[in-house]
Amino acid sequence: LKRSLNQAIAKEKDLAPCREILDQLEAHDEAWPFLLPVNTKQFPTYKKIIRSPMDLSTIRKKLNDGIYKTRDDFCADLQLMFVNCVTFNEDDSPVGKAGHSMKTFFDSRWAELIAH
Numbered sequence: 001l002k003r004s005l006n007q008a009i010a011k012e013k014d015l016a017p018c019r020e021i022l023d024q025l026e027a028h029d030e031a032w033p034f035l036l037p038v039n040t041k042q043f044p045t046y047k048k049i050i051r052s053p054m055d056l057s058t059i060r061k062k063l064n065d066g067i068y069k070t071r072d073d074f075c076a077d078l079q080l081m082f083v084n085c086v087t088f089n090e091d092d093s094p095v096g097k098a099g100h101s102m103k104t105f106f107d108s109r110w111a112e113l114i115a116h
């Protein structure tokens with residue numbers, strides 16, 4: 001499907017803030033549980049419980065490879081990552097707490113981005 005130049009420019013404008021937010025998420029003190037895919041040898045039940053794993057490195061690759069057509073596609077993968085975290089981890093566990101902290105941070109940055 002050939003995209004016009006204007007559409008390509010519009011897509012880049014839409015996704016540019018996503019790179020900025022992803023930079024900040026990767027640099028966050030509580031990003032450590034989310035930097036790489038969950039190791040299913042380390043957590044054998046993970047694949048059974050979590051049907052669609054997602055992590056920051058996968059999101060970065062998808063963004064770089066032009067997989068996301070809109071900023072909402074990008075947002076959906078982050079929300080999937082946070083839902084997976086709540087599904088598998090207790091709220092008061094270290095990973096559960098990190099997930100809530102990262103989601104709160106993301107949601108506030110996303111609102112700033114959309115609300116301008």
Ligand SMILES: Cc1ncccc1N[C@@H](C)c1ccc2c(c1)OCCCO2
Pocket residue numbers: 032033034035036037038039042043085088089095
């Ligand atoms: C986001 C998530 N959800 C469920 C399970 C794991 C994870 N993250 C992975 C990267 C992880 C988190 C904590 C860990 C860990 C690995 O290494 C084993 C030792 C304990 O500390």
